[in-house]
Amino acid sequence: MKKIVVTTDFSENSKKGILFAIQLASQTDCELIFYNVVSIYMPTIWDNVYYNEFQTGELERSQSFLDLFIKAILVKGKFEIQNYKCVCEVGISASNQIIEYSKNIHADYICVSNTGAGKLIQMFGTVASELIAFCPIPVIIVPKKYKTQPVSTLFFASDFKDFNYELKKIEKFNVDLKTKLSVFHYDYNWFLNSNKSKFEKICNENKAEVIDFHLRKLDSGSPLILHIEKDILKTKPSMVVVFTKQNRNWFNRLFLSSLSAELAFDIKTPMLVFKKQK
The missing domain is CATH 3.40.50.620 (HUPs)
Structure with a gap:
């Protein structure tokens, strides 16, 4: 069974990558891991105890939001997929965190939405372009104008x-x-x-x-x-x-x-x- 890490930052644009991954799951035997990187920076006035408590709280809130975010997409689209999970992790660099997590779970592919800006490098977006440049795992780039259809x-x-x-x-x-x-x-x-x-x-x-x-x-x-x-x-x-x-x-x-x-x-x-x- 293939493993596909599907990244999201909870934006409308990131839904396109999620929809494409769901389409793949409807045509193939694969597990979808919806993945969000929580970036938390530590102000110099915070001590480690307070920071760790704050980080735990932020991670729990992001995890709950991710669960609801994905569930809402599945309900709205009337999608029936069973083999998926939602994962939030703390990381400074989203692209590095995505790569390390995907390597650790032996993911077969990473699915990410692009930003749809005017130039190609902007079209891919910072995270997507860094994944293309450095990630050893194949990357699926989904444009913001993507419309759900079978992959044929x-x-x-x-x-x-x-x-x-x-x-x-x-x-x-x-x-x-x-x-x-x-x-x-x-x-x-x-x-x-x-x-x-x-x-x-x-x-x-x-x-x-x-x-x-x-x-x-x-x-x-x-x-x-x-x-x-x-x-x-x-x-x-x-x-x-x-x-x-x-x-x-x-x-x-x-x-x-x-x-x-x-x-x-x-x-x-x-x-x-x-x-x-x-």
């Missing part, structure tokens, strides 16, 4: 490096969902026989009814992200799968290129972000 199609833009490794990661996620996977490969030198042969070899080795492959010619006048965005908008997948090098500079170069003032991805599409092998 996955979009994967692959550079074909470590393809077999990456495909296995996707198949593990997809084992219960059994969705259709569309693999897109973008290449400036698509016309070279060596590149065509490599593409055909990978296609032939991974033929399946639920997998299709698409080769796209890159236009040197447009950034890669624009090509990907066009195909996402055209195919309207349920989720976009991304493998990323966990390096902030790389992240900024790829996602903030010439579209720094615009959204690079269709903000209605949840993203599943894996750590690249190399």
Whole structure:
């Protein structure tokens, strides 16, 4: 059974991540852990005894609120899920606390809502962007404009490096969902026989009814992200799968290129972000 840590700060925006996780739970065998980080700072005039009492009280209040918050969402949506729990913990850094907790319970995925602001880094939000940059556990990013619907199609833009490794990661996620996977490969030198042969070899080795492959010619006048965005908008997948090098500079170069003032991805599409092998 998969474990999915679903983060919330009790905001309206964080409900989107909760709704997406509930949708996954309706399609797969998984346990949902709704998780809230309580940030409590200790003023210099407080002693340890008073701080510990205050912390205990705040944690109990947050736990009660989280229980009611999740229950209200389940009742309003008439969702019937049994395998879930609510957890509150104290932490200074939300992203670090989420990562450590998820590692300790051997979570398979972390689900987090983004902020939906104008630029991509703002779209992801501080916590989400830090999880993408540093978390060894796959992260699901759910946009604020997400509307509940069954997960039926996955979009994967692959550079074909470590393809077999990456495909296995996707198949593990997809084992219960059994969705259709569309693999897109973008290449400036698509016309070279060596590149065509490599593409055909990978296609032939991974033929399946639920997998299709698409080769796209890159236009040197447009950034890669624009090509990907066009195909996402055209195919309207349920989720976009991304493998990323966990390096902030790389992240900024790829996602903030010439579209720094615009959204690079269709903000209605949840993203599943894996750590690249190399």
